[in-house]
Structure formats: C-alpha cells, structure tokens
Amino acid sequence: MNIYAIPILRLLGDGKFHSSASIIEHFQCSRRTISKALESINALGIHLTKLRGKGYCWERPILWLNSDVVLRNLTSNINLRFFDLIILDSIDSTNDFLLKNLKIQQEKNTHIFVVAAELQTAGRGRLGRTWYSGLGDSLTFSLRWHFNHGISALSGLSLVIGIAIIRVLISFSIKDVSLKWPNDILFHRSKLAGILIELRGEVLGSSCAVIGVGINFNLSNKIKATIEQEVTDLFTITGEYIDRNVILGALLSELLDILIAFEKYGFVHFKKEWVSYHAFEGKRVYLTLPNGSVIEGVVDGINDTGELFLITAVGRNSYNAGDVSLRIK
Template identity: 35%
Template structure:
C-alpha cells in the first residue's frame, strides 16, 4: 500500500468513525474517489479488522463507532514534556519496527513512544503474531537507552508488567495478576503483553525497544485466532471508557516505572510483583525448548528471574525461551 493510499484509507476511517451511514456519493466527493475505488478501500477496511455495513440507498457505516486516538486529546492527559515525546501513527507494520527506524534516523530522549491504531505485522514473544485490529486496542512501543549494556535490561519486563498491573488495580479493576515474565492478566485471562527487543552491545551502549499491547475493546471475531483466554479493558471496567485517557495513563505509568528502575533497579517492584503474582506458591512447569522443569514458584529475585523450589532448593530461571504453565506435578 502506498503512502497516498494509506492516507486515503485513514481519511475514510475518520469519516466512518461516527458509526453513522455515509453515502458513496458523499464519500466520493470528500475523498475524490470513484465508486469503484471506494469499494476497493472498503474491502481494505476488513483486512484491518473493521466491520463495514453496506446498504443500498443509505451507503456505508461501521458496525459500531470508533473512538479514535487524537494527538490533542492525548496531550491533554499527558504533561507537556510527555506529549511532545511521542508520535501517533494510524497504520504500521509493527510499532517496534517503526520505533527502531526513528531511533536510528535521529536522536530521541528516553521514553520516546510510538503509538499506533493498527498493526499489519504485530508480533509477540517467540515469533507469535499479535492480533492488531484498527482503532480498538493499544499498540505502544517505547525507547529506553541502556548506557551500561544489555545486562541493564534484566527484569525490564517485570518492571513494565508491574506498572501496568498497578494502573489497572488503582482504577478499581479486580483480580489483576502477573504471569512471569511478560503477561498481565485479569480474572486469569490475558489483557496485556510485553515484548522487549534489545539492540547494541552487551557491555556498551544499548537500546531497549519496549513493545506493549493492551486489549482495550477487542472485537470478538478479531480474537478467533488467539490461543489463550483473553479479556479487554471494556469488559474489566464493565462499560465504556475514554480510550485517549487510558493510553495516556499507561504511557505515564511506564515512563515513571522506568525512571525508578534506572535509579534503583528492580528492588522497588518486587513486593508489588509478589502481590500480583499469578503463580505464587503454586506447582508450575517451565518449558525451556524441549525440556520441562517442574517446581513450585516462589517469586522473583533481584534481577527479575523466576524462583523455583525444587528438591528443597531455590533455583533461578531467567527470561528467554521460557514459558510458564500450571502443572499438577510438584517437586519439592
């Protein structure tokens, strides 16, 4: 899709975002498109996760209104400095990839963020795809420099997850939990995930690209391919909410957590993590490639590693190709 086609598509979405019918004639005049071109763009909306109704004599409308992200509204909820240190994109391949390009092309300050309305190539950990329909969820990538090398990123996903969990809990959401190392749960269903990608040197200057996906108002049909139980903020709050305000809340919480982590490390977050830990004192199974390791989860250490009690000893396991599952067998 060319940049011009993408711009036209975004304008079409903005026209339809009110959830009302708009005639083909009206759309054609506003966008300078033929009826055939309009039909082609409507088909592209479906690929972005938008459900469009077409009724003869009335025109086109979305199945429900969209609450689009708006730079001015975001700025009203962020500090002046915070609002200036971000960019809002409508459609990207991956927000992490966009941020990597921006950082390479120009110097950015810590906490610089890319926020997108949709991703066409969103990804999670271990190469999994991340469902990214337009105008419903949050796709956020944040830049954080690591002056002392990649080792400085130890436990970073724990810090980010804790910041998001606390934000949810402070808003009155019940049953918020954290699943090591990078998932936020509500009622044992996933609501947010974190993907951290590192670039640079092991012991010299490096960069953390922190990708965060949060289910805000996930369409049921868009979640058909999600292989695990999920929930969104709309369900968790029990009603409508201000999407711009919540995006600003999460950006602010993550930036503040990163500043604390930079100065004090993971120690200030360990107690909070233990409060939210979904597997505290439970029998679990760690999958490390083809190997399964069983034990009892007993929290995290000062580097954010998972602590397992096995055969009477406490062993630490770091993030990487590791996933955590409930397990009936217990090794003590």
Template identity: 40%
Template sequence: MLISDSQKKILSLLADGEFHSGAELAEVLGVSRSAVWKQLNGLESLGVPHAAVSGKGYRLSRPIELLDGAKILDHLDEQHRAKISSLEIHDQIDSTNTYLSSLARQNAPSGSVCLAERQTAGKGRRGRQWISPYGSNILLSILWRFQHGPAAISALSLAIGVAVIRALRRLGIDKAGLKWPNDIYSEGKKLGGILIEVAGENEGPCYAVTGLGLNLFLPEEEAGAIDQPWTDLGRIAGGRPIGRNQLAGELIDQLLKVLTGFEQTGLAAYLDEWREYDCLCGESASVFIGAQQFDGTLEGIDAQGFLLMRDADDRLRAFASGEVSFRRAFP
C-alpha cells in the same frame, strides 16, 4: 494493504457508530457513492467491518476511537510530558518496536514514542505474531537510553509490568495481574504482553525499546489464530467504555515514570508491588527452557527477578528465563 486518505476520512466520520448516508459520505469525500462503497469494502481487510442498511446508509459494526496525539498528551502529567521528544501515530506499520529500533540506530533521543492503529508484523514473545485489527487496541513502543549497559536493566520488563497494572488501576481495572516474565493476565487469560529489545555496549551506553501490546477490543473472528486463552479490557470491564486515548496516555505516563528512574532504583523499588500483582504465585506450573521441562509450584520471584519454583523433591529452583505454562483451569 495501506489505508488510504479517503478511508481514513470515512473512518473519522463513522467512528461514532451511527448511520451516515452514502450521499453524505460522497459529498464530504468529493467522490461518487460507488467509490464510497469500494472504500468501505476495502476496510474489511483491515478488521473494520461495517453494516449497510437501505434508507439509512452505512455504519461501523462498533464505534471506534482513533488515536489522537493531543488527546493522549492531555492524560500525562506535565513532568512526563516534557520527557517525550516525539510522538508518532501510524495508521499502519510493520512493528512499532522495529520502527523505533531503526530510529535508535540513527541516534533518536530518549522519549521517542510510537503508536499504531494497526501492525502488519507485530512481535510477541518467542517470535509470535501480535494480532490486532485496525483502531482497536494499544500498540505502543517507547525508546529510552541508559548509561550503564544491558546488565543494569536486566529486570526492566518486570518494572514495566508494574507500570501497566498501575495505569489499568487508575482506570478502574482491578482484575489484571502479572505473569512472569512479561505478560499481562486476567483470570488465566492473556490481556497483553511486553517486549523489550536492548542494544548497546556491554558496560557502556545502551538503549531499550519497550513495546506493549494490550487488548482493548479483540473480536472472536480476529482471534482465531491465537494459540492461548485471551481476553480484552472490554470483557474485563463488563462493557464499560474505556477511552482509547485516555488508556494510551495513562500507559505512557506510567511507563515514563519507570523508565526515567529505573537506572537509579533498579527492581528493588518495584519488587513488592510486582509480587502483589503476581497472578501465578502458589500455582502448579511447568517451566520450559528449550526441550527441558521443569514441574513444580511457583513461589514468586527473588530479589533479582528470577522465577522461583519448588519441585516435588522440595528443591527450590530459580529461573532467569523460560516459558511458563500453568495448569489450573480458571473460571
């Protein structure tokens, strides 16, 4: 279902979380009050519930902050703002990564940025769907072109994880960490995920579409289909409001800082910081590669970004890929 212009106008009016009468909304939209009611009911399917109280009118169940390109750019430093070739905000899209990958094949330049209020086919790791109601979270992708082939950027997702934690710490969020290879976690629960899709010549130019999904607000009813423990920034921050446009701007600023320099520095520039943010070092865990399972204690990552695990026989294994499942029950 696509959001209509009338629904977008209604959302803009109700975004403050206050009551607005049906007559006020009808006048602004130039429609009947019954048409307003129908448009509001249509928003329920987008994950935007509302309340109606006789004598008061309508209000959203919670305030929302819609994405605004100008407000986002205000939170980038001048150097990184100049690196953005385009910034698009979609009300609804299948996937920001899929969209930018399509543009990349049409020779779109580095610095193409795409955000969405809602995705219908958001992609997580191993084909999982990324769940997010309209206007609630961060759904972001950036296209960047590199000169030396996919092998030269094989550890990019680890550096991108560092960039995400840097952005969160700038906003006073210090309870987030990294789970190898590309997840953002807090106290044993998933907060966000990174998905990087690379295409191009083995030894020549290539491009990477870096996608980030980060939970700012995820209601329990929307998260019912998620098959792992999850959290959002609202819970981590203890209800302290976090501006969605500010968050998007800080994230883009830090992501661009990594993307513009990674081909020169590689993982080495981020290795110590990644290890500082590693939330599973020392934990008992299992690594799954296809049908194979390896058990042991995690010992961080090596200089190439491979995950290190010591098994019961004191053998140290290094994994270039795999799915990690940890055992400790976090509070």
C-alpha cells in the same frame, strides 16, 4: 490494506449515513476505488450498515487515538517537550518502527520517543509469537528509552514494565489483574496485555530499550478465535468502552516514573511489589524449556535480576525469563 479504507472510516466516524456519491466526491476518486476500499474495510472485520437511498453508516465507530488528548492526560509535573509522540493509522510493528529509526532518535537522547498505531499488521510477541489485534480494538505502542547503563544492568526490565501496567489498571478501578512471569498481564488467568522489550547497545556502556506494549480493549470474536490461548479485554471486564487516549496518557506518566527509578535502583527495588502481583506465586506449575523438556515445581519468588525460583524435586533453582514459558498445572 486499501489506502482509502481508514480515511473512509474516519469520515464515517460521525456515526451518520454517507451516500456512495458523497464519499466519491469527498475523496475525488472512482466508484470502483471506493468499492475496493469498502471490501478492505469488511476484511478488517468492521461492519458497516448499508441502507438503500441513504448509504453507509458506522454505527459503533472507534474512538481514534489523538496525540493532543494523550498528552493532556499526562500527569501535570511532566514536561511535554520530552515526549515525541507519533500516532500512525497502520504499521507492521511499532517496535520495528522505532528500531529502524534509532539513529535519528539517538541525536535527541533527552527525548522519549513513542509510536502508537491504530492497526498493527505484523505485531510481535515474546519468542517470535504473533501479536493479534484489529483496527482500534487494542492499545499497541512502543517507547524508546535511553539508559546510561549497559545491557547487563537491565535484567528485570520487562517485569518492571508489567508493574507499571498493573498500577495504571488498578488506578482505573480494574481489579483482579495480575502478572504472569515474565511478561504477561492477566485477568482471572486470561491474557489481557503483553510486553516485548528489545535491547540495543553495549554490555557495559550506554544502551537503549524499545519497549512494546499491547493491551486488549475490545477484541472482535474473529481476533479472539485466532489467538491460541485464553484472552480477554477491558470491555469484557468492565462493560465500558474505555478511552485508549486516557489510558495511554496515564501509562506514559507511570512508565516515566518507573523507568527513572529502575535506572537508579535496579530491579531489586521492585521485587517485593512484583511478587505481590504474581498470579502463580506459591502455586505448582509446569515450566517448559526451549528444548522441550518440562520441569514441575512450586513458584517461590524471583531473584534480584528477575529470574523465577522454582522448588523442584531436586531443590530450589532459578530460571531465566528469556528461556522458558510458564503454564499453570
């Protein structure tokens, strides 16, 4: 992406017309450079209004992420000094950013490192899938959390993160949201958000988790057409342009509370609540295993480590979240 693309969009964020000459003067660069940047903006799927004699206008600019606004929306009992929040214009993957900087972060284990991006160019989902989003149309962020327990004690972590997202959405009067095992958030069975957790550390010693979250806010038709499943976003659901800063602040607060409780009590503490949110509880489903085989059964809860129970023709069996994908029949 052209290095001037996002700076130009920030300039046009006032919703006013800016002539080519004024843009050139502002950035002290050539007309050709600005022309290339405008081509890059168009490639992002962003429409700018152009009028002869007036210049360019971004009639419906995004509300940019702002760390001060995010931190102001944390609950009042949280010490802001515990959070190191970085907001980037563009990054390949917020998870990768934190994973590459683990050594620096480990020197400050009392801090919660969070990185959010206006645009992810190589976002990742579960099982190596691509996470698609455009500039400012989603909330994509990652959080790094240090655990005193080893990796073996973190079973069910992704399910707990799903609970946190559901709680926050409900607190904003967004109803009919549910969970799909193991790591999707749905609205009427269309995907609204997803979770990717990557663990580092020892099996029995200390460990850390990089927790990636993506929530669709206002996806373009181009992005929706790229995704090979039914998706939705908060604008489609509510008809409102919800401030990502407010949601991120509320979500960080909820994640802090839920991660402290998870480390203390484990997943079993949240099992009943998770089942109450599960979209497919008690329903007959197909479960596709990594080897391509398909199991048919009725969803019958989860165990204390977050594995899914299915009642099949051969009995009641559990399946690990890392090995299966779920499709409703």
